[in-house]
Amino acid sequence: xxxxxxxxxxxxxxxxxxxxxxxxxxxxxxxxxxxxxxxxxxxxxxxxxxxxxxxxxxxxxxxxxxxxxxxxxxxxxxxxxxxxxxxxxxxxxxxxxxxxxxxxxxxxxxxxxxxxxxxxxxxxxxxxxxxxxxxxxxxxxxxxxxxxxxxxxxxxxxxxxxxxxxxxxxxxxxxxxxxxxxxxxxxxxxxxxxxxxxxxxxxxxxxxxxxxxxxxxxxxxxxxxxxxxxxxxxxxxxxxxxxxxxxxxxxxxxxxxxxxxxxxxxxxxxxxxxxxxxxxxxxxxxxxxxxxxxxxxxxxxxxxxxxxxxxxxxxxxxxxxxxxxxxxxxxxxxxxxxxxxxxxxxxxxxxxxxxxxxxxxxxxxxxxxxxxxxxxxxxxxxxxxxxxxxxxxxxxxxxxxxxxxxxxxxxxxxxxxxxxxxxxxxxxxxxxxxxxxxxxxxxxxxxxxxxxxxxxxxxxxxxxxxxxxxxxxxxxxxxxxxxxxxxxxxxxxxxx
Amino acid sequence: xxxxxxxxxxxxxxxxxxxxxxxxxxxxxxxxxxxxxxxxxxxxxxxxxxxxxxxxxxxxxxxxxxxxxxxxxxxxxxxxxxxxxxxxxxxxxxxxxxxxxxxxxxxxxxxxxxxxxxxxxxxxxxxxxxxxxxxxxxxxxxxxxxxxxxxxxxxxxxxxxxxxxxxxxxxxxxxxxxxxxxxxxxxxxxxxxxxxxxxxxxxxxxxxxxxxx
Numbered sequence: 001x002x003x004x005x006x007x008x009x010x011x012x013x014x015x016x017x018x019x020x021x022x023x024x025x026x027x028x029x030x031x032x033x034x035x036x037x038x039x040x041x042x043x044x045x046x047x048x049x050x051x052x053x054x055x056x057x058x059x060x061x062x063x064x065x066x067x068x069x070x071x072x073x074x075x076x077x078x079x080x081x082x083x084x085x086x087x088x089x090x091x092x093x094x095x096x097x098x099x100x101x102x103x104x105x106x107x108x109x110x111x112x113x114x115x116x117x118x119x120x121x122x123x124x125x126x127x128x129x130x131x132x133x134x135x136x137x138x139x140x141x142x143x144x145x146x147x148x149x150x151x152x153x154x155x156x157x158x159x160x161x162x163x164x165x166x167x168x169x170x171x172x173x174x175x176x177x178x179x180x181x182x183x184x185x186x187x188x189x190x191x192x193x194x195x196x197x198x199x200x201x202x203x204x205x206x207x208x209x210x211x212x213x214x215x216x217x218x219x220x221x222x223x224x225x226x227x228x229x230x231x232x233x234x235x236x237x238x239x240x241x242x243x244x245x246x247x248x249x250x251x252x253x254x255x256x257x258x259x260x261x262x263x264x265x266x267x268x269x270x271x272x273x274x275x276x277x278x279x280x281x282x283x284x285x286x287x288x289x290x291x292x293x294x295x296x297x298x299x300x301x302x303x304x305x306x307x308x309x310x311x312x313x314x315x316x317x318x319x320x321x322x323x324x325x326x327x328x329x330x331x332x333x334x335x336x337x338x339x340x341x342x343x344x345x346x347x348x349x350x351x352x353x354x355x356x357x358x359x360x361x362x363x364x365x366x367x368x369x370x371x372x373x374x375x376x377x378x379x380x381x382x383x384x385x386x387x388x389x390x391x392x393x394x395x396x397x398x399x400x401x402x403x404x405x406x407x408x409x410x411x412x413x414x415x416x417x418x419x420x421x422x423x424x425x426x427x428x429x430x431x432x433x434x435x436x437x438x439x440x441x442x443x444x445x446x447x448x449x450x451x452x453x454x455x456x457x458x459x460x461x462x463x464x465x466x467x468x469x470x471x472x473x474x475x476x477x478x479x480x481x482x483x484x485x486x487x488x489x490x491x492x493x494x495x496x
Numbered sequence: 497x498x499x500x501x502x503x504x505x506x507x508x509x510x511x512x513x514x515x516x517x518x519x520x521x522x523x524x525x526x527x528x529x530x531x532x533x534x535x536x537x538x539x540x541x542x543x544x545x546x547x548x549x550x551x552x553x554x555x556x557x558x559x560x561x562x563x564x565x566x567x568x569x570x571x572x573x574x575x576x577x578x579x580x581x582x583x584x585x586x587x588x589x590x591x592x593x594x595x596x597x598x599x600x601x602x603x604x605x606x607x608x609x610x611x612x613x614x615x616x617x618x619x620x621x622x623x624x625x626x627x628x629x630x631x632x633x634x635x636x637x638x639x640x641x642x643x644x645x646x647x648x649x650x651x652x653x654x655x656x657x658x659x660x661x662x663x664x665x666x667x668x669x670x671x672x673x674x675x676x677x678x679x680x681x682x683x684x685x686x687x688x689x690x691x692x693x694x695x696x697x698x699x700x701x702x703x704x705x706x707x708x709x
Binding site for chain 1: 540560629682
């Protein structure tokens with residue numbers, strides 16, 4: 001088909017109209033060509049000379065300013081965008097100012113006699129009490145790593161996207177995104193306290209198998225030297241006998257849940273059932289309220305003294321960092337045992353790695369006598385030393401004795417978990433399951449709760465099947481969405 | 497009134513560039529004599545093409561700028577020419593592209609200046625001296641309704657006389673697409689011509705003359 005044939009329409013109604021159109025434009029096209037041909041043809045020689053001059057120039061003058069302007073604008077825009085991206089990806093590190101107290105170039109701030117305040121450029125504030133010492137070990141763009149070397153500090157961390165703050169207090173690390181809380185660290189007492197005011201933090205360190213989340217109002221007291229971690233909801237209780245004054249304020253009786261002990265074939269199979277204790281709930285601890293007893297103006301005793309171990313706690317002489325909140329409830333029975341038990345300081349030895357020495361010391365005293373007379377801290381330390389020394393049978397006996405003698409204490413709760421873990425580790429799934437359930441019943445929000453629930457889930461899945469483990473997995477995900485058994489729990493739910 | 501006297505640049509010693517192959521080879525070497533030879537051989541043709549594509553009455557200075565633009569592009573792109581014998585068509589394609597760009601630029605300017613008609617105010621329209629010239633002027637005004645590309649296709653085919661394949665090739669279209677756009681433009685222009693009494697009368701007279709002849 002020729003080009004003209006392709007252009008010419010067929011001979012029908014529409015084709016005739018199209019042919020008429022083409023004839024019309026063809027006529028006018030001819031006229032246009034004729035008119036163009038009638039005009040003077042050909043460019044003048046001056047056109048060539050202008051063209052030659054134009055081509056001799058590297059860039060056309062008329063476009064040069066435009067090109068340079070466009071390039072400059074593009075460069076400026078690129079610079080702005082690059083700067084924004086770089087600042088977004090690698091923002092500048094925070095800066096801080098110190099008012100009051102003394103600060104050193106190394107980033108260490110001392111509260112002095114009146115305290116001091118550290119204000120960061122993102123709005124975060126840290127108030128140091130008198131004689132408290134804080135070190136800014138690393139300041140990043142979205143937070144800083146602070147080390148509370150001693151004393152009490154109040155933190156008000158600005159809640160910003162991707163904020164990352166960490167406060168080291170002894171061997172513990174408090175991870176923060178945005179909240180308000182107090183931290184106390186006493187090196188002599190080897191005691192860490194975290195008192196939440198708002199928001200939430202995560203605490204990790206010795207005796208905590210994973211990061212523990214603390215919410216608004218919660219209080220953590222950790223004494224790694226004594227093997228003791230205690231978390232309460234900020235409404236600590238004390239024995240009624242320790243509350244001074246008449247019954248001016250109505251007391252709330254809070255019976256402590258009796259220990260639920262599985263019927264294992266050990267000494268702990270028939271645990272003592274302590275009588276419900278009467279405890280008076282104190283008002284929620286005001287921010288640093290615990291430093292001074294309301295109405296009396298007298299300092300509260302440090303936790304080591306409240307432990308009531310008749311001076312067994314070596315930290316009792318430290319008065320540099322008063323307690324943020326009253327210590328946890330202690331059973332009255334240790335007080336009866338204490339006079340007959342000299343301080344052995346086993347917890348410090350265990351912390352120093354001398355587990356075998358502690359076991360040998362207990363054997364020299366007599367294991368049975370030790371289990372009868374030792375206070376809660378030393379008994380717990382001996383059980384840990386036996387575990388570390390590979391004396392599983394001794395550890396189980398001591399843990400059982402601890403539960404029998406000091407029911408309801410944090411040591412007794414921890415003993416339940418550790419008994420379960422030892423049983424689980426040696427393949428006694430039924431025993432492990434019973435002890436994990438006992439621990440969760442006694443201390444549902446205890447430091448080993450996540451571990452106990454996760455291990456319980458695995459045992460049930462192994463022994464009773466997926467369907468039986470499914471409710472535990474759901475509970476685990478609900479309570480510990482970032483727990484270490486997260487993947488196992490999700491696998492159970494997803495593969496049902 | 498002074499009439500422009502067309503002058504021709506003497507060829508001088510540029511005698512090696514009589515053939516298209518020799519000319520293209522000289523241009524590819526960057527020989528200044530080849531460039532002069534190309535100008536001498538093609539400038540009038542390109543200028544005539546520009547006149548036909550742009551229509552009568554177009555600003556001569558603006559047309560000269562376009563002519564320079566055509567040759568600047570031609571010298572810059574001649575290295576891409578695969579068949580030296582097709583240098584004429586190659587130059588025509590560049591000319592059509594330059595005019596197409598100029599028409600699109602004119603249309604953008606008309607939008608920016610918010611004129612009601614969209615016609616280009618910088619085009620000076622001399623008074624028509626003959627009936628045919630007046631008709632052609634009106635005809636080119638009617639072509640303004642087409643998009644720059646449709647106008648370029650339409651003018652290249654119906655006035656410049658390129659084949660449909662050449663029109664499609666120059667505009668980077670398939671033959672069928674070029675044909676479809678050409679038919680659409682033809683229908684639209686014909687309708688406008690018939691509604692214009694001057695143009696319809698001119699066309700009828702032309703057809704009558706054709707029949708009488």
